Amino acid sequence: MEDTQLTLPPIGAALPAALAFRKNLVCYTEDASTVVEYLQNLKLQYLLWDDYDCIDVKNKPDVGTVLILPNIDKILILQQDKLAKYLQTMASQKTAFFTAIATVSLDFSPYANMTAYLKRQFWFACGEPRIQDLVELSLQELAPLREALAQIHVQPSIRRYILDVVVHLRVHRFAKQATGGGCSSRALGDMLDLCQTLALAQERQFVVPDLVRLAAQWYFPFHIELIQDPSHEISLQFGSDPDIVAQVLYKLQDFSIQRAEKTKYPLYFQYMVLRDVLHRVVPPI
Structure with a gap:
């Protein structure tokens, strides 16, 4: 995906699947x-x-x-953890509500302003709702939609491809090692659900590597946790110059802010890390 085409996923494409899978979204x-x-x-x-x-x-x-959870980027850390526990408990109920949609401001940075516990309760982040994103949707259609999604085949090689991406994100030099780069144990399941959703949207019966790459661009930027202090950069353990590492990190942070303002894509630094990983991980043939 080129920078000029870089956008948050449309909520019109995300909401039906979120309702079917009973997952939560950030808007x-x-x-x-x-x-x-x-x-x-x-x-x-x-x-x-x-x-x-x-x-x-x-x-x-x-x-x-x-x-609807408005302005969750404005609530206190203690409230965030209480909200995370609430969402986790409700999702475990047999009669859980279908989904929660949390709103955040356009300059919101998940890894800097949201607890990891709360972030794990959300599938991925979407753009602002638009009239053109409206889709025909009724509660009666959700059961057939769940069945159709379950029929999308996922080869073992595709699962390994997703896991390879997760591993490379966890050990990336700009990923926060203490939290595994933000890639929790739920990442594989969430990615598989998203891949099946995109496959169904393209009327495919199975998931291909290109869909994994697209799903990764939808899912991971919201979840990736990046270092903010140059002293946490992993290559320092192997003799990198601290001053050069600090210069690189700060320049990349400044560059990502500039690009985020130009492209109106608030997760640009996370996207750069993901793009680097996708270039390194070889997809299955």
Whole structure:
């Protein structure tokens, strides 16, 4: 994907799969009312939280209700962890609500402003809802959609390809080693679900490597955790010059900020790391 084409995934493509898989999404928008209006146009039930006090005693939304979580980038760390526990508990219930959509500001950086616990509760990040992203969607279609997604075949070589990408991300020189670069044990399952979603959208019966690359560009930039301190760069353990490492890191950070402003893509540094990994990992033939 070229920089000129670099965009966040459209919520219109993500929401049906999120509902089918019962996964949560993050939406980059300054105003949660755009999500409300989008769900109203789809005629989906929703519940909008207006505060994050007493998260641990909130009632469970009704079955079929989409939970809208506005401005989660503004809440405290303690509230973030309580929210993460709430979402994890609700997802484990047999009658869990279908999905939660959290909104964040356009300059939000997940690895710097969100706890790893909360970040793991979300599938990936989407762009602001647009009228042209509206898709025909009804709750009655979700069961057949789940069955269709389950029929998409994934070769063992594709699973290994995804795992290779995960391993390379975890050990990348700019990845935060203490958290495995943000690639949790859920990454494989989340990526497989996304690959099957993209395959179905392209009317394929199986997942091909190109779909893995596209899914990686949708999924990993939100989850990748990067070092912010040059002293944490892994090559220092093998004799790299600390001053040169610091210069490289700071220049890349500045460059990514400039490119993020130009492309309107807020996860540009994470994208650069992912692109480097995808160039290094050889896909299956």
